[in-house]
Amino acid sequence: MGLRERLVRFAAERPRSFVVATPGGAGARLVVEEELRRRGWRAVASPVGADVLVVCGEPGAELAQAIEVVWADVPGPRARVQVAAGVRREAVARALDGAAAELADVPRQWADAAERVAAGPWTPDDSGDEMSGHGGGHGGHEQGGHAAHGDMGGDGDGGHEHHMGAPGGVAMAERADDRDGLKLDVLHVPLGPVLSDWPAGLRVSLTLQGDVVQDAEVGVLGGAGDGVVEWGGLAVAHLDSIGRLLAVAGWAAAAERARILRDDVRAGVDRRVEVERFARQVGRSRTLRWMIRGLGVIDRAAVERYGLTGVAARYPGDVADRLAGRFVEARKALGGGADVELDDPAALLRVLPSLLVGAELAAARLIVASLDPDLAREPVHG
Amino acid sequence: MRTVVFWVLALAAVGFGVAVFRVDSMARATFALLASFLCVGGTMVLLDLHYLGVLVVLMMIMEMMVMAVFMIMYMMNPAGLMPMSMLHNRRGALIISGAVLVALVAGVWTVDWPERAGRPPGDPTRALGEAVMGAQMPVMIVVGVAILATMVSAVVLATDRGRYDGGDR
Amino acid sequence: MTLQAFLTLAAALFAVGLYGALSQQSIVMLMMGLELMINAVLVAGAAFWFYLAPASADGQVLVLVAVTVMALEMAMGFAVVTALMRARDVDVTDDAGDLKG
Amino acid sequence: MLPWSIGVVWFNAMEVVAWVSVWMVGWGTNSAFPLVGGYRFLAQGLAYELPHMFALITVALGAESLDFGEIARAQDGLWFVVWMPVAFLVYLLSVLAMAFWGPFGHPVGHDLAGGAVLELAGPDRLVFEAGRYALLVVASAAAVPLFLGGGAGPLLPGWAWALVKTYLVLALLVWVRHRLPVIRMDRFMTAAWVVLIPATLVQMLVVGIVVLG
Structure with a gap:
């Protein structure tokens, strides 16, 4: 086996994978994440830094289109794995081995690369309709990209390979009143359905000024x-x-530790003591409390107005309170407590815009993560 | 050797200076100005003013980054798309600045400058330090008060309520 | 690398800055012109110190003050532009000429 | 010709160049998330720069010189880390913030799917990450002459001690990488300006008195 094959095989041994979850595929995501950790493969946050795209569950029509655009973003050599909803560990292992083999298959990757070169560089007008709604990796490229903070794509900024000659062809950033009395550029950025650690199937299109959310839909x-x-x-x-x-x-x-505990509990191992210690450790972290205190406050009135149930209702307050609440609920569930009322995703989606307006992008992500609506239980519409 | 370096830096500084008003993107204008300042910092190092040269480099990088933020924030019309400067005052400006240039250069080359008084000290930085802390102390006090006044007035002028919710807390 | 050469460089930078300040519409670009002019003062100050009076450090203090003035000018400039934007939503010099006689 | 007599100022000037490069990477890729990541690094720069400068000035005041060699030699009696703990702590914080590493990794944060580096793949990402690691290594190596007495130490020759100390500082910084949640600048900025700057000023006052006394 020549040096080149050996090098290619070595490189393909530990690919970086980008896991995409669909509303019905949460179970499959857990199995995939456990399998990736067992193999020591790194899960990355953006498709551009990934080699393997793992899709968990069957996406709906629009979500499939979003995944297609993200798949176009994965640089070669690349491999794609589709995992069914109720999958078993062995099936996932076989699929991932297939992906690693595909990465090491040089002729096939050359063919794939040649075909992409033939398709030509990406230009805005052929990038599909408005609803492509692809994820964070490519988030601002369509709408936000050209209005990148008021500085036009036309004047050639860095790596953009095509030049927008006619000014008319460029979607200029329209200006809107800022929360501070100024009229500044407005940037439409979707926190898309395909984003790491993001509720599967949710798409929040934000109107940003700077990184402050003006409006969320x-x-x-x-x-x-x-x-x-x-x-x-x-x-x-x-x-x-x-x-x-x-x-x-x-x-x-801490996130890794939580996921290890989650997989152990899912495998039936009794982890009550470890969860107890982990909860105390996270609770003691002053930096975490300093960072998530006062974000996305839901008070009693909001609970009634939006008909919230579940964690958001039982633990009103900010992101820190909800995190502490989730720990209490997890410990109760581990202790075989009575099953409590789950959070109703539709209500969470109703309360979300009011929480996000005025927050920064990072705070918006934290607020959504603290609510974490499980859209699988959501009656599927649109 | 120092002369060659000087002329390279000088031409680069003026070239970037001209580029600032030639280039059509705000970020590029800012970085052209930054490059011009870096060249000036370089010339000052040539004059054995090591401390001041590197200080100019340090200060200017930070300033130009903040300027880049404001340039992009406030340049509502993308310079590349809608030409900004009207023609008539461009020609007028060209004439005025050309006249000023000719006058200055004439002055530079005709006046016979006095001979140098004294030798540059071994370590100009130490000399600067002692002067600023000694004889020139009032200058530093005035500059300090001016900085404080600027900080206060800039904040008063600029902030209305603050775009972040925390602004009014 | 004579005094005349440095002063010519300073004169050139000053002229470019003056041209920029006079010809540009936008206040922010006008400020960049001013910055270039102060840049010229920097070069002139350093040259005068080295070629005429290196014994005392007054020339260096002048350069130090020039650098500080440049920072202050920029800070005040942007504060004014922000206030102007909030009051009148404009940043072009023509519309901000109320004080003109 | 080379400005070695003002090593500290040169070191500080070269750090600030990172502001330009990260902002350009974020802005150049013409995508919303990297742009936000680039601007986050500017906010981080403004937050860490002043305490960092005061820490460096404190060291220069203690050694009465801006030259790394002088500073290292001035510590032969007592290392600066012993009687300038606040300056050392602030310096370590600013090394993390300078290389946007660990708790200060908000510009390349996970919540923005990678922030400034989101659109970088292959060689671009390699060059960017190499630059970032190099910045971290150089800054932790600079901590040795500034605070840890340069090559001073029993038994081993000077250069060996410098390597060992650099390795220790680097190990500490790398260890911190995942140990703390990411610190966001909208909350750290006030803390930096209200707590860290006065702390370094008090430290400078103490050093000034000791040097004069």
Whole structure:
């Protein structure tokens, strides 16, 4: 085997994978995440830095289109894995091995690359309709891209390969009243359905000034599955939400620990003592409390007005209160407590815009992660 | 050798200076100005003013980054798309600045400058430090008060309520 | 690398800055012209110190003050532009000429 | 000809160049998230720069010189880390913030799917990450002459001690990487300007008195 094959095989041994979840595919996502950790493969946050695109569950029509655009963003050599909703660990293992083999298959990757070169560089007008709604990786490229903070694509900025000659062809950033009395550029950025640690199938199109949210409009991209998700217990769902919130807060070590505990509990191992200690450790972190205090406050009146149920209702307050609430609920669920009323996703989606307006982009992500609506239970529409 | 370096830096500084008003993107104008300042900082290092040269480099990079923020924020019309400067005052400006240039250069080359008084000290930075802390102390006090006054007035002028919710807390 | 050469560089920078300040519509670009002119003062100050009076550090203090003035000018300029934007939503010099006689 | 007599100012000037490069990466890729990431690094720069400068000035005041060699030699009696703890802590914080590493990794944050580096792939990402690691290594290496007495130490020769100390500082900074949640600048800025700057000023006052006394 020549040096080149050996090098290619070595490079393809530990590819970076970008996991995409569809509303019905949460169960599959858990299995995939556990399998990736077992193999030591890194899950990355953006398709541009990924080699393998793993799609969990069957996406609906629009979500599939969004995934197509994200798939076009994955640089070669690249491989794609489609995992069904109710998948078993062995099937996932086989699929990932297939992906690694595909990455090491040089002729096939050359063919794929040649075909992409033939398709020519990306230009805005052929990039599909407005509803492409693809995810964070490519978020601002369509609408926001050209109005990148008032500085026109036309004047050639860095790596953009095509030049917008005629000014008419460029969507100029329209200006709107700022919260501060100024009239500044407005940027439309979708926190798209395809984004890491983001509720599957949710699409929040934000109107940004700077990185402050002026206006938020929530949409749901349905999954094609039957919509029922077997989490394997309420504690697993809560630990998963905690893990995603901690990942969005940037605390990778704690997020990883939450996910390990989640997988152990899902496998039936008794982890009550560890969850107890983990809850205390996260509770003690002053930096975390300093960062998430006072964000997305839901008071009693908001609970009634939007008909909220579940964690958001039982633990009114800010993101920190909801995080603490989730820990309490997870411990209760582990102790075999009575099953409590779940959060109603539709109500969460109704309350979201009012929480996001005025928040910064990072705060908006934290607020959504703290609510973490599970859209699989949402009656699929649109 | 120093002369060659000087002329390279000088031409670069003036070239970037002209580019500031030639280029059509706000970010490029800012970075052209930054490049011009870096060249000036370089010339000052040539004059053995190491401390002041590097200080100019340090200060100007930070200033130009903040300026880039404001340039892009306030340049509502994208310079590339809608030409900004009207023609008539461009020609007038050209004439005035040309006249000023000719006058200055004439002055530079005709006046016979006095001979140098004294030798440059071994370490100009130490000399600057002692002067600023000693004889020139009033200058530093005035500059300090001016900075404070600017900070206060800039904040008063600029902030109305603050675009972040926390502004009014 | 004589005094005349440095002063010619300073004169050139000053002229470019003056041209920019006079010809540009936008206040922000006008301020960049002013910055270039102060840049010229920097070069002139350093040259005078080195070629005429290196013994005392007064020339260096002048350069230090020039750098500070440049920072203050920029800060005040942007504060004025922000206030102007909030009051009148304009940043072009023509519409802000109320004080003109 | 080279400005070695003012090593500290040169070191500070070269750090600030990172502001330009990260902002350009964020702005150049013409995509919304990297743009926000680029602007986040500017906010971070404004937050960490003043405390960082005061920490460096404190060290220069203690050694009465701006030259790294002088500073290292001035510590032969007592290392600066011993009697300038606040300056050392602020310096470590600013090294993290300078290389946007660990808790200060908001410009390339996970919540923006990678922030400034989101659109970088292949060689671009390699060059960007290499520059970032290099910045971290150089800044932690600079901590050795500034605070840890340069090559001073028993048994081992000077250069060996410098390497060992640099390695220790670097290990500490790398260890912190995932240990803390990301610190957002809208909340850290007030803390930096209200707490860190006065702290470094008090530290400078103490050092000034000791140097004069």
